[in-house]
Amino acid sequence: MRILVVEDDAVLGEAIEFALKISNYAVDRVGTGATADQVLKRHTFDLVILDLGLPTVDGFEVLRRLRARLNATPVLVLSARDAPDDKARVLDLGADDYLAKPFSVNEFLARVRALLRRSQYGPAPxxxxxxxxxxxxxxxxxxxxxxxxxxxxxxxxxxxxxxxxxxxxxxxxxxxxxxxxxxxxxxxxxxxxxxxxxxxxxxxxxxxxxxxxxxxxxxxxxxx
Structure with a gap:
């Protein structure tokens, strides 16, 4: 399965990419919202990991454009913003899950597995x-x-x-x-x-x- 990581923090982005790759996922990583928007127009992914605080185009707008194109790819939002209004906003825009920073690798990977399972195969084997x-x-x-x-x-x-x-x-x-x-x-x-x-x-x-x-x-x- 192929996952796009959209994260402008290079250290965190590399850590996320590493955790996904050792779990045997194919991973692409970009650092700006504008690049993410273009990549999502041209390529197919099984899951998008999306930070909100991105340069050029923020995560809210990347998500809005994705759903405006009727693209139903699951999106897991990662953000240091833990305000209820921010969480409600991204869920209303069409995010499938929201994980506040900092987070544990185990919880992150569990969320990834849950979203992929739900979108691809349903809850049961x-x-x-x-x-x-x-x-x-x-x-x-x-x-x-x-x-x-x-x-x-x-x-x-x-x-x-x-x-x-x-x-x-x-x-x-x-x-x-x-x-x-x-x-x-x-x-x-x-x-x-x-x-x-x-x-x-x-x-x-x-x-x-x-x-x-x-x-x-x-x-x-x-x-x-």
């Missing part, structure tokens, strides 16, 4: 077929009560395909959702991760189908 389910909180795929061992990148590919279950996802879409601006990745890497994921899904009743020239599809049955 998603049952794909009898004996096969995916838990977005722990990011684990269980087959007959046992966790299927998947690498972080394989989990990332699986999550994107799961969000589009039964529909074809292009390699370009996978790259967009799995990697940040600074990552140097080729289509060959995507092919490798899909191949490994498909092998591990054998005998589960779930597979990744390849549609040459179009992309991949997570579905029931056997691969093409």
């Amino acid at each position: 998603r049952v794909l077929r009898e004996g096969v389910s995916y838990d977005a909180v722990t990011r684990t795929l269980q087959v007959n009560g046992r966790v299927l061992p998947l690498s972080p990148r394989e989990i990332g590919v699986f999550e994107v395909l799961l969000q589009h279950f039964g529909r074809v996802v292009s390699k370009e879409q996978l790259l967009e959702r799995l990697y940040g601006f600074d990552d140097s990745v080729t289509f060959n890497a995507i092919e490798v991760y899909v191949h490994r994921l498909r092998k591990k899904l054998e005998n589960t009743g779930i597979t990744v189908r390849t549609f040459h020239g179009r992309g991949y599809q997570l579905d029931h049955g056997h691969p093409h």
